[in-house]
Amino acid sequence: MIVMLKALSASVPMPSSTSLAHLSNIQLPASKAAIWTYTTIAILFALLALEQSVYRYKKKNLPGDTWTIPVIGKFADSMKPTMEGYMKQWNSGALSALSVFNIFIVMASSTEYSRKILNSPSHAEPCLVHSAKQVLLPDNWVFLTGKEHVAYRRGLNNLFTHKALGMYFNIMDSVTRKYINRWLADAAADSTEKPIMMTVRDLNMETSLRVFCGSHLPEHAAREINDKYWAITVALELVNFPLAIPGTKVYRAIQARKVALAWLELAAKRSKEAMSQGKEPQCMLDEWVTLLNDPAYKGSRKEFSDREMAMVVFSFLFASQDAMSSGLIYGFQHLADHPDILAKIREEQSRVRPGQHDRPMTLEDLDQMPYLKAVVKESLRVKPPVTMVPYLATKAFPISDTYTVPSGSMVIPSFYNSLHDPKVFPEPDALLPERWLDPESPANKNPQNYLVFGSGPHKCIGIEYATMNIALVLALASELTEWEHVRTPRSDKVRIIATIFPQDGCLLKFTPRRHA
Numbered sequence: 001m002i003v004m005l006k007a008l009s010a011s012v013p014m015p016s017s018t019s020l021a022h023l024s025n026i027q028l029p030a031s032k033a034a035i036w037t038y039t040t041i042a043i044l045f046a047l048l049a050l051e052q053s054v055y056r057y058k059k060k061n062l063p064g065d066t067w068t069i070p071v072i073g074k075f076a077d078s079m080k081p082t083m084e085g086y087m088k089q090w091n092s093g094a095l096s097a098l099s100v101f102n103i104f105i106v107m108a109s110s111t112e113y114s115r116k117i118l119n120s121p122s123h124a125e126p127c128l129v130h131s132a133k134q135v136l137l138p139d140n141w142v143f144l145t146g147k148e149h150v151a152y153r154r155g156l157n158n159l160f161t162h163k164a165l166g167m168y169f170n171i172m173d174s175v176t177r178k179y180i181n182r183w184l185a186d187a188a189a190d191s192t193e194k195p196i197m198m199t200v201r202d203l204n205m206e207t208s209l210r211v212f213c214g215s216h217l218p219e220h221a222a223r224e225i226n227d228k229y230w231a232i233t234v235a236l237e238l239v240n241f242p243l244a245i246p247g248t249k250v251y252r253a254i255q256a257r258k259v260a261l262a263w264l265e266l267a268a269k270r271s272k273e274a275m276s277q278g279k280e281p282q283c284m285l286d287e288w289v290t291l292l293n294d295p296a297y298k299g300s301r302k303e304f305s306d307r308e309m310a311m312v313v314f315s316f317l318f319a320s321q322d323a324m325s326s327g328l329i330y331g332f333q334h335l336a337d338h339p340d341i342l343a344k345i346r347e348e349q350s351r352v353r354p355g356q357h358d359r360p361m362t363l364e365d366l367d368q369m370p371y372l373k374a375v376v377k378e379s380l381r382v383k384p385p386v387t388m389v390p391y392l393a394t395k396a397f398p399i400s401d402t403y404t405v406p407s408g409s410m411v412i413p414s415f416y417n418s419l420h421d422p423k424v425f426p427e428p429d430a431l432l433p434e435r436w437l438d439p440e441s442p443a444n445k446n447p448q449n450y451l452v453f454g455s456g457p458h459k460c461i462g463i464e465y466a467t468m469n470i471a472l473v474l475a476l477a478s479e480l481t482e483w484e485h486v487r488t489p490r491s492d493k494v495r496i497i498a499t500i501f502p503q504d505g506c507l508l509k510f511t512p513r514r515h516a
């Protein structure tokens, strides 16, 4: 940002030395100059005092700095967010206040307040970071609110039925095997440890694109979308240079989106053609087209343009790519660091699929693996990919008996404290899948604390999809490979790029697993 501002000022035409000399010849009477100076200083002081008064008026009794840094507020902190910084804020109170560039922000860190924000659509609605609207396009369905949003989303829920998930699972299985073989081949060629940050992202992107678009997307198109997608991830930081001018992250992300949308539109067109020729559905788009063509379909809309379908697919990609990568990477890290848990996953595998490593795994297999499912749930709890979601108070929001969030403020439910509440999750930082296997455990008795996927009308639409995909990848990797985690001082430190990742990218060494 600072670099950008410097770059901008460099591009503003500066008066030449002659014109400066000319200006220096203009003589203001001393008293007039003094009046100008004093008036300017007085206005500045008045504005600064007003800024502080507005901040304190809005903040009222909430914890938070008594004074806000003039103009920028906590901008410096938001440029380089750290888990420690967030935790300090969350632990300062169930509700706390801060200001960034005069945007007043109320942070909620308790389960009660976070859920209240997520479940009060008449007072608060999601407000993705500014760059998200530029990247996703303002007419994307994810920005709908109220009844319109409910109706649109009801139609999309049909894409995640058990039957549809079963088809997606087959695709996930084959893409995952392809990547596992590639990882093993790479490791055979060079056995040193490597960060899995990017390789897992690649796996995840190909899985999503093949599940969403099947073979309607050419191989080189999938590669191009994948190559360009990192530009979108890095543009999603909480604070970004707001103008999409060449050279900025947001500009690059918009170019990447244009490429992705063009290919996704083509996939939608091809899917419609294939379904009109009576072909069997092979991916999510096909499933959608078939559903819309079904005379029994009762949804409110039966027509979606190629562009609208592409926008939906892109919204899924956008919502899932980073969170899924985070969930998977921590899944690998957790299992490598807990060999006892990995051993139990393998025991379960050999019970459900004895000696059948080459047979594609099915959703029915997964249904018989409660331990694996518990591991995934627990891994996402310990390291929730999404720690908070920004919402906007659309009107004065009486969130507690003593505090009303002013209209127009940002109000941010955060999930970390709910997911690490020691009363609900004893030993909250420990990975204990067993806590999900006992129906009477405090974890199972307090489902309201499990906010990994949010809550309310905007709760994640891809919960089953996400959890089954993470489970499948970990299951196949456990069956087919051994992996060693090379720990570094940064393995347990968190890097925040919208979602969370181990700072060292999780360094693993893969070897093939020898089956007895």
Ligand code: HEM
Binding pocket: 118, 126, 142, 153, 315, 316, 317, 319, 320, 323, 324, 327, 384, 385, 386, 389, 451, 452, 453, 454, 455, 456, 457, 458, 459, 460, 461, 462, 463, 465, 466
């Ligand atoms: C581990 C993986 C994932 C995590 C942790 C995650 C988490 C979340 C969270 C916290 C929200 C906001 C909920 C709220 O405001 O209450 C959300 C929304 C959403 N997620 Fe996910 N998600 C994941 C994977 C996916 C996948 C795989 C898809 C699609 C296939 C998806 C699609 C969406 C969509 C479309 C929304 C917006 C829903 C709406 O506004 O109605 N997510 N997700």
